[in-house]
Amino acid sequence: MTADFQxxxxxxxxxxxxxxxxxxxxxxxxxxxxxxxxxYTVLGGGKRVRPLLAFAAGELNKANxxxxxxxxxxVELIHVYSLVHDDLPCMDDxxxxxxxxxxxxxxxxAIALLTGDSLQSLAFQLLAEYSLADTPKMQLEMIRRLAQxxxxxxxxxxxxxxxxxxGRTLSLPELEFMHIHKTGALIRAAVMLGAYCxxxxxxxxxxxxxxxxxxxxxxxxxxxxxxxxxxTTAALGKTAGKDAENNKPTYVSILGxxxxxxxxxxxxxxxxxxxxMFEAAAGRLRQVTDFxxxxxx
Amino acid sequence: MTADFQxxxxxxxxxxxxxxxxxxxxxxxxxxxxxxxxxYTVLGGGKRVRPLLAFAAGELNKANxxxxxxxxxxVELIHVYSLVHDDLPCMDDxxxxxxxxxxxxxxxxAIALLTGDSLQSLAFQLLAEYSLADTPKMQLEMIRRLAQxxxxxxxxxxxxxxxxxxGRTLSLPELEFMHIHKTGALIRAAVMLGAYCxxxxxxxxxxxxxxxxxxxxxxxxxxxxxxxxxxTTAALGKTAGKDAENNKPTYVSILGxxxxxxxxxxxxxxxxxxxxMFEAAAGRLRQVTDFxxxxxx
Numbered sequence: 001m002t003a004d005f006q007x008x009x010x011x012x013x014x015x016x017x018x019x020x021x022x023x024x025x026x027x028x029x030x031x032x033x034x035x036x037x038x039x040y041t042v043l044g045g046g047k048r049v050r051p052l053l054a055f056a057a058g059e060l061n062k063a064n065x066x067x068x069x070x071x072x073x074x075v076e077l078i079h080v081y082s083l084v085h086d087d088l089p090c091m092d093d094x095x096x097x098x099x100x101x102x103x104x105x106x107x108x109x110a111i112a113l114l115t116g117d118s119l120q121s122l123a124f125q126l127l128a129e130y131s132l133a134d135t136p137k138m139q140l141e142m143i144r145r146l147a148q149x150x151x152x153x154x155x156x157x158x159x160x161x162x163x164x165x166x167g168r169t170l171s172l173p174e175l176e177f178m179h180i181h182k183t184g185a186l187i188r189a190a191v192m193l194g195a196y197c198x199x200x201x202x203x204x205x206x207x208x209x210x211x212x213x214x215x216x217x218x219x220x221x222x223x224x225x226x227x228x229x230x231x232t233t234a235a236l237g238k239t240a241g242k243d244a245e246n247n248k249p250t251y252v253s254i255l256g257x258x259x260x261x262x263x264x265x266x267x268x269x270x271x272x273x274x275x276x277m278f279e280a281a282a283g284r285l286r287q288v289t290d291f292x293x294x295x296x297x
Numbered sequence: 298m299t300a301d302f303q304x305x306x307x308x309x310x311x312x313x314x315x316x317x318x319x320x321x322x323x324x325x326x327x328x329x330x331x332x333x334x335x336x337y338t339v340l341g342g343g344k345r346v347r348p349l350l351a352f353a354a355g356e357l358n359k360a361n362x363x364x365x366x367x368x369x370x371x372v373e374l375i376h377v378y379s380l381v382h383d384d385l386p387c388m389d390d391x392x393x394x395x396x397x398x399x400x401x402x403x404x405x406x407a408i409a410l411l412t413g414d415s416l417q418s419l420a421f422q423l424l425a426e427y428s429l430a431d432t433p434k435m436q437l438e439m440i441r442r443l444a445q446x447x448x449x450x451x452x453x454x455x456x457x458x459x460x461x462x463x464g465r466t467l468s469l470p471e472l473e474f475m476h477i478h479k480t481g482a483l484i485r486a487a488v489m490l491g492a493y494c495x496x497x498x499x500x501x502x503x504x505x506x507x508x509x510x511x512x513x514x515x516x517x518x519x520x521x522x523x524x525x526x527x528x529t530t531a532a533l534g535k536t537a538g539k540d541a542e543n544n545k546p547t548y549v550s551i552l553g554x555x556x557x558x559x560x561x562x563x564x565x566x567x568x569x570x571x572x573x574m575f576e577a578a579a580g581r582l583r584q585v586t587d588f589x590x591x592x593x594x
Contacts, residue, residue: 030454034454082414090405091410109387120414122448124444128437139433143421143425144422144425144426150414151418153326156418157327157415159411160331
């Protein structure tokens, strides 16, 4: 990671954090406990990978950063809601997330359920409330994209496949299907929403960008599996080794660590290739790609 | 209830059911079990009060019925998602809904959680995907309204207040605050979204309509409490007497049945008064109001 990228990432993480502080309901507004729980789960945590992708995609076509901030936050809120629900006892039953007790450990299951539900609503509220694209029609397309990415044929659908896979042996294509939905759909939405905030891209550019996003979505998950298998709980800020413990199929359990790392590298090359037509304008997207593939937590 | 209204209600309930059949993902599309659960919870049930309100509001300003159908379905999907999550063991822990086993009894808690999550996403996807208002900008306003009504300062917030109220004595204003959020917000959204599908109303008309919607939202809940206290489980299609059993404050526990029925009647008169400026065009809204107040299930 170059120092230039570190500065950029840091400043955009701060921008996201500050905007979230303002956009989330204050903890002294009724219902206080729910708002407190929403702030607890969203603020001060995470690498903000999806927002960084949205900002980097926005640099392709000179998107206004205030617009991208809202779009990036909407995607991040969907991501955090999914973590809160995923950690519930009826799902992964996890107690640690981003180095803190999970939402239901801190606030109880009922409030955690409502926290996730409310974060999803807030994401769509923000996308509808602010002016984010050159036309309201394009903005509707952003909402449609995010809703589809979040729903049963996107992220939530991927979680359903994940549930059904516990204890089963999956083939590599089945594992890929699961992750394209569970993680990939939202990462694609982050990239596309960032780009929609800027000047219009042509069909070929949108297709290339979408293929780029698919590649890094998968690469992200492959690296996640490697880290889950190899890193410590302290380094991850969430419980390590959960996949093996839960008997969940992963890229590491199917391919082994070495081959999984190679696969991540292949996906990185394919992602880079998709960006060629953008030349220098895709510099930031290349840096975020490297960050995703070479991260250690 | 007049025969004319019964025919109208029946034909619009059928319209909603048929459109839901098409708009919900097919049960043979992956992930099959999730899609099956979504169809199980949404199809073939309920009085569709919120959709009927949207259609009746649409008649104020000659809204296209295909537009109103999509808007009405979006509101209904938010309603059904809230029922699915509300029935979960960590919330009301209920086993019967609309005369059938609740979603988590039939499909397990994890799938029920994802079913609710996916229905919420689908609601916003539909609102963004179809052309529903005279301008895309007005359509963004519809999305913003529904998202706000569903979120922490609307329905989900009302549920959080409800949770916190179990076993406590609430004052009448506190009870009203809870219901204005828990049930009222979504009923208001149903009315306003129906009206947004038609030609533009002026500020005074929108304000009157909003006040109408607030009154019937509260009236709906008052009647619900009376029915929960007095009707049988078989007649309701959901477990009767749950409120008293859970030691939940209700209009009946605070006011008694007789006074609660009088309150519903007062709210009906106030709702009617708000509709005066619309004259004959509000005929259908008056009928739905009577239906809500005088229903027996």
